[in-house]
Amino acid sequence: MLAAFYTRTGPAAEVLSVGEMAPPVADPGEVLVRVHASGINPADVKRRGGWRSMGMDHPLIIPHTDGAGQIIAVGEGVDRDRIGERVWLWNAQGGYGEAGRAFGTAAEFIAIASHQAVKLADSLSYAEGANLGVPAMTAHRAVFADGPVAGQTIFVNGAAGAVGHFAVQMAVAGGARVIGTVSNQEAAAHVMDAGAFATIDRKMEDVAMRVLELTEGQGVDRIVEVDFGANLELDAVVLKRNGTVAAYSSSSNPTPVLPYYAFASKGANLCFIQGFLIPEDQRLAGEKVIAEMADTGRLSVGIGATFPLRDIAKAHERVERGGLGNVVVLIKGEP
Structure with missing residues (x-):
């Protein structure tokens, strides 16, 4: 071969x-x-x-x-x-x-x-x-690790990326409202086509201020995070009380210093997603969601x-x- x-x-x-x-x-x-x-x-x-x-x-x-x-x-x-x-x-x-x-x-x-x-x-x-193996399954785990998301507002950092794009679609299919960060207009169109409620250009806008505007000061229930080390201070600001940060990478800073009380004061849940170590029940659930979304034309x-x-x-x-x-x-x- x-x-x-x-x-x-x-x-x-x-x-x-x-x-x-x-x-x-x-x-x-x-x-x-x-x-x-x-x-x-x-x-x-x-x-x-x-x-x-x-x-x-x-x-x-x-x-x-x-x-x-x-x-x-x-x-x-x-x-x-x-x-x-x-x-x-x-x-x-x-x-x-x-x-x-x-x-x-x-x-x-x-x-x-x-x-x-x-x-x-x-x-x-x-x-x-x-x-599907890494991007889609990681996205499923990041979105649904704590259960259903219907009625929630989910913030996807890096929404045009491989994992982020799937996360937007899955969160929307699960009944959530999604806000995503992008870096250009082409990426914004890509994310809006996936079903996002709004996009924020991280290079041109004050992301924290814009998230709080879009949520009327309430913040978001869940953050799907592409780079925890780079964005942890932002995440602490925009997260609701008892919200969750589901981080699947920290490439820019593999050893970030954590602002403990910024998260602790909100009762934050920090969830680290490893796409290679998805529990079997979650893996099977992810496979089912992928199949159902594909069969109904909702997976791009x-x-x-x-x-x-x-x-x-x-x-x-x-x-x-x-x-x-x-x-x-x-x-x-x-x-």
Whole structure:
């Protein structure tokens, strides 16, 4: 099979290669998937780049946690009726702090545990399905970790990002009113199309003042936070009493100093979301919500760029530069 891989961490153009490898075989409890599309998450890029001194957990790594494709064979103990099923994949490599799997989705084939291959809605393409494992599931956990959100006001910091865009849609579907931050007019249109009540340009407006204006001074029930270290003071200001901050990243400052009493005076709940460690009941609930929203036409997957497998280094560089929409590597057949 054709696969992308690296044997050391570093810049994408220097360490990523594409070549032939022996295809995997489905072991007991596994399915063999012909991969059509491989989604790239910031975590994949950080892992490949050696972010925060990350090393190599395996001698050779095929990157990417998320993907989508078709089951072509099953191992012992797996229902043969799954053969031919279109699926999306999650945790193909595992999370931070653990070695996980060596072989991710940036290859023509992957053998993976059957429960990590989830039926893909007919309404979604493989390219769209390749963005569900981390972004959509993280968004679901961030929005619903404490239960239903009907009637709440939810503030999504970074609403045009991969997780943020899903969080807006899921919160709206759950009956919440959503306010999101953006950085330009294109991003604002993207977020409003997802169902947001209002957007705030974080580069041009006083975000805290605008949130309080939009909520008549009451603040928000829940914050879905893209960068806790950068925004914790803002979050403390706009949060309602007994509200929740659900933070899924703190990339700009991995070791933030917490203004304890700013949060404690409001009885704030701080919830740290790890997309690689979603409890099983929440994972199953997320899979159900994704399927229901896709089946009813309420799930939009924003794809910003696609690349062929041979250009995987360019795809990683696109993620590093940033930009609107998810980045997908097309592996096989139709997107």
